[in-house]
Amino acid sequence: MFYISSRQIMAIAFALCAAAVLPSAHALELSGVKYEEAIDIAGEKLQLNGAGIRYKAIFKVYTMGLYTSKKAGTPEEVWAQPGNKRFTLTMLREIDASELGRLFTRGIEDNNTRADTTRSLSDILRMSQLFSEHKVLKPGDVLVVDFVKASGIQISIKGKPAGDIFKDPAFFKLMLNIWLGKSPADWKLKDSLLGIK
Numbered sequence: 001m002f003y004i005s006s007r008q009i010m011a012i013a014f015a016l017c018a019a020a021v022l023p024s025a026h027a028l029e030l031s032g033v034k035y036e037e038a039i040d041i042a043g044e045k046l047q048l049n050g051a052g053i054r055y056k057a058i059f060k061v062y063t064m065g066l067y068t069s070k071k072a073g074t075p076e077e078v079w080a081q082p083g084n085k086r087f088t089l090t091m092l093r094e095i096d097a098s099e100l101g102r103l104f105t106r107g108i109e110d111n112n113t114r115a116d117t118t119r120s121l122s123d124i125l126r127m128s129q130l131f132s133e134h135k136v137l138k139p140g141d142v143l144v145v146d147f148v149k150a151s152g153i154q155i156s157i158k159g160k161p162a163g164d165i166f167k168d169p170a171f172f173k174l175m176l177n178i179w180l181g182k183s184p185a186d187w188k189l190k191d192s193l194l195g196i197k
Contacts, residue, residue, distance in 0.1 A: 028051055028065075030051055030052070030053055030063045031060060031063055033090045033092075035048050035051045035063075035065040035088075039067055039086070041067075041086055041146055042150065044069065045069075046067040046068060046069055046083075046084060047067065047068065047069075047070070047071065048067055049066045049071060049072055049193065049194070049195060050065070050066055050192050050193040050194055050195040050196075051063065051064060051065035051066070051192060051193070052064060052189040052191075052192025052193060053092070053192075054089075054185065055188070055189075059093065060092040060093065061091070061092060061093060062089045062091050062092050062093075062095075063090045063092065064087060064088065064089050064179065064189060064193065065087065065088050065193075066078075066085075066086075066087045067085060067086040067087070067088075068081055068085055069081050069083035069084065072194065073194055073196065074194065075177070075180040075194070078176070078180065079173060082149065083149060084146070084147060085147040085172065085176075086145065086146050086147070087144075087145050087175075087179075087193075088144045089142070089143040089144075090140065090141070090143075091137045091138060091139050091140065091143075092139055094136060094137070096135075096136060097131045097132065097134040097135055097136055097137050098131055098132045098135075100131055101127065101128040101130070101131030103185075104127065104128075104131070104175070105124055105128055107179075107181075107185055108120075108124060108174050108178060110181070110183045111177040111178060111183055111184070112173075112174050117174070119170075120168065120174055123166050123174075126163065126166070127155065127175075129163075130155060131157075137157075142156075142157075142158065143155070144156040145176075147169065149169070152165040152166050152168075152169065153165060153168075153171055153172050153175075154166075179193060180193065180194070
C-alpha cells in the first residue's frame, strides 16, 4: 500500500499554494499587456531585451517590447547582433492607423540619414500603405515586426501578416530607429527597450 506521510502532504500543499500566489517569473506585464521573457522565431530563441510604454503628454498610447538574441544596452549592441529580432506594439488607446503610419515615416526621417531614407523610400511607402488599409487601431490591437535573417522582415497587424516580406534587412534598422535613434519618439521608452532603469 502506498503511504504518504503528513509531512509530505504539508510539503506538497505548501508548494501548490506558493505556485498559485507567486507572480510568474517568465512574463513582464505593462498596463495589462504581457511580454514573455523568451520567445522562438524561426527556430531561434530570443529574449526580452526591454519593454515600456509610449506616452503622449499624460496619455498612454501603446506598450512596446524588443526581443533580441542576447541582452543589449545600447543601439549599437542591438545592431551588432546578426540574429533574428522582433519588436511588438500593443495599442492602449484608439488611434487612426494612417496617422500612425505618418508618424512612423516622420520618425524614420528624423532618426536615419537622408541617404538611408532615400534608399528605402519604396519600403517606407509600402509600410505607410499597410497602415492606411487598416483604418483604425483599437486598444488591444497588436503590431509585430519580425526580422528573420534567412528571409526578411514581416509586418503583422492584428495577428495577421500584412503584405509581402520586406527583403532589405536594412529596413528593420530604419524602423526600429524610430525608438532607438538620436531623436526617439519617447526617451523613456528608448531607455526601457534597452533595459535601462
